[in-house]
Amino acid sequence: MTGPRVRPMLDVRRIYAEDAALELPRGQEVLGRWPDAEIVPVASHWNIPEVHGDERNVQRWVRIKTEALVLGVKKSLVTRPNGRSADFIAPSTANGCAMACAYCYVPRRKGYSNPVTVFANIEQITKHVARNIAKQGPKTEPNQCDPDAWVYDIGENSDCSVDAMISDNVRDLCDLFRMTPTAKASFATKYVNRDLLDWDPMGRTRIRFSLMPHETAKVTDIRTSPIAERIAAVNDFVGAGYEVHLNFSPVILTPTWESDWAELLRQVDDVL
Template sequence: MLHEKTIDQLLTIHEIYHEPNIREFARGREILAKYPDAKLIEVPAHNKIPELFGFEGAVEDWLWNKKNVLILGSKHSLSARPNTRSSHWVAPSQSNGCTMSCSYCYVPRRKGYANPITIFVNIEKIMGYLERHAARQGKKLIPDLTDPEYWVYEIGENGDCSADAAICDNVKDLVQQFRSIPNAKLTFATKFVNRQMLDYDPQRKTRIRFSLMPHQMSKLVDVRTTPISDRIAVMNDFREAGYEVNVSFAPVIYYEGWLDDWRRLFDEMNDVLDDETKKKLVTEIIFLTHNEQLHDVNMNWHPKAEEVLWRPDIQQVKYSQSGQRNVRYKNNTKRELVNELVNLCTEMIPYCGIRYAF
């Protein structure tokens, strides 16, 4: 099966860094039992591991750590941050970091650049918080672009839930919990096909957003992810299994011939997706934002990708709230690019609603 082969390629856990009290939690004990041969390294805190985090220069260990290192900790500060686009709130993380290595990813900048997966084992505490938070919101009375009926909680902002689900049942627990929360649903974007999730029975209360971009560009920048055609091929199955299936065109990267490649992608969607999947399909369109520090790191391990990601001739500086120097396409250029892609969507995949485009 594709799932089993891909999991083996992505994750071979040799080392587990863990906080001292990890065995006090059932999820912690389950994960340790799953990887009995892994070397255990006790650390005072999941986010303070000098040999893993903040070592931009150690790019030779980058992919090894992504594949072979797992971190176990507990989530102490719980809050749901308001959001305004693909969800109403960003839920407290059940994980952080990712085994995949997309060269444009913003998450590594927050927690040391290699940033392997951290699983938070106090999942019951996270679930309890979410249930109480949703109850405080009451019934959603006004439809909006995020959802016509439910309050939507993003659970995958800091990683990829499909990959996390290959390690433990945190994601499964959340999906099944939200079946019984009357006024809310979950959402997350993914670049990984995990067929085990077809058995979760989400009952339309989980929105999975498959991230898509043209094939050749994905092969260049989506390092260690499931191929685009495999993501498209499984969308009907996930819809039949009870998920609300959306797509995410992100990040959109400009290069010579970009629009022709998007046209080929849309042709494939038209051929593969069935009528029921098409009828409920919605997308978000997010153009590339890159980062100067990440560019410097990438030049040491994946310089070819930087030829399309780092384009000072057509990009402008945008400082983040944390003061980091980001770049995005110049305003006039971006306006034209957004219009071109939106027009192509309207022409070729008119059944696909556009939640937002920027």
Template sequence: MNARPLIDPQLIYLEPEVRQRRRGQDILARFPEARQVEVESHWRIPDLFNDPSSLDAWLRIKRDVLVLGVKKTLTMRPNGRSADFIAPSSSNGCAMACSYCYVPRRKGYANPVSLFVNLDEIADAIRRHALKLGRKGEANSIDPVDWVYDLGENGDLSVDATVSDNVRDLVAAFRSMPNAKGSFATKYVNRDLLGYDPQRRTRIRFSLMPPAMAKLVDVRTSPIGERIAAINDFVAAGYEVHANFSPVIVHENWEAEWKALFREIDDQLSPAARAQFKCEVIMLTHNAGLHEINMGWHPKGEAALWRPDLQEEKISESGMVNLRYRAAWKRQWLGRLRQWLEEAMPYCEVRYAF
């Protein structure tokens, strides 16, 4: 008996304009038996986002509910870490349920996938922006040649691709941009993407952490071993493939677990994968509001994430009060991790770490 897919909507909330868009029509046709409820805005769905009882159905909602809307804001935001710019998202929310994910902090008591059906406008906005920039005049840690646009800041495009052709169209769009690459992080191995012909114009960052910790906090994601095993195939299919070591969660056995992870990756990478392999390293950030949400659906994970004995408050760039590892300890721990990585995979450049 086949398991149900990560997204199998029984209920679709949609903005009225969705019915007029070809992509919206295509998605609705995929799920003819789903009940459809029109809403004024994909952001304002009181029955979904403002209902505390939704916590009891946190995982079910991710599978059974889909939201369709039109992306209104098509501006690029400077980034400087994973990418040069954050592109307008083709989605928001995720069918997976990583308990450290920051997106639920903004939505409230439910976080299903919202897909935007005006992908043509999103791709055109990126194309115009890249054309205006021209060639990248100076190499940086993001990329030595191309402007890089992060495409999946608020979701996971590998999962989105199981529901619509948005991701296929984005990959195709970057094939025709001679000075730009698309980039997104993923925790889901979707082998359909191997047929998208990216021609090295799309970078996939497989998010990786020790398997034992992933089993606790990476809920509904592909197993770490499966993600590692996919790297060579995605490189062979024409993607640039990096690792996103994130989040780094410090606990009593973290050194042995991370060293084992680095050895496993090194053992499996092909020569072609090694030649282009780079990474990002991101230490855990948590939040009191997210902690409260998690205690309602996955309290076990909070034993690793909520560590006031190791954490301190810090104001984020967006003005949010977050919890991060205490600054002096964080510097030491990050230095140790980079040393372990250098010893196991000296060819793996750390593009940035914080």
């Protein structure tokens, strides 16, 4: 007897692509990963009516995330001050997510579906980030982000662990920080991508695994790695050279939320 069929995280069948993205090496590399996918030309990655503007897509939310991909060029390259978990927010190398968390804020700007958009102009993005890092110079005063290094969040609008399955954009940024003694990359994730264990980040990339009680995650963290798998991965990523933090969020008030969180903290303590 076989178990229920599990939909793959990505089974890309349509790639909506700007001409400018197709002209870049990264765009061609992404196409090469799904050679049988239909290429749909679009004028703008932000304006795809059949993906973003059709309310009927609500019923196909997960299917679109699984089967559709968008290739674009990020036109506005801005590094913004942050000051919370990171000193700065770097320009995104992707937008959207193949996962489907019920409380996600990213889809609000995209309308009725939210496939991953990959930005093909990665060389422009990495050069912009490198210039910004050089402009800061060494960090001379510790703060809540890090005592010694400037921290750049590289995954504000996507989950970098999943993005790394689609293109080498995340690895290119992590390689940049690997060779940068004054700064660190940082991103939050709900997906355990063990391919990242081979990257040798030399402590210059901070992964923040998001955790919440298992019973709550089952109905809100859709298509993500199970909480137990995230916890079990922590020591492996530390051993592979990552700095690992834990995000205990969001806190959703259920009738049993206090006991559920207490149990989660016990599980974390047992493993770590």
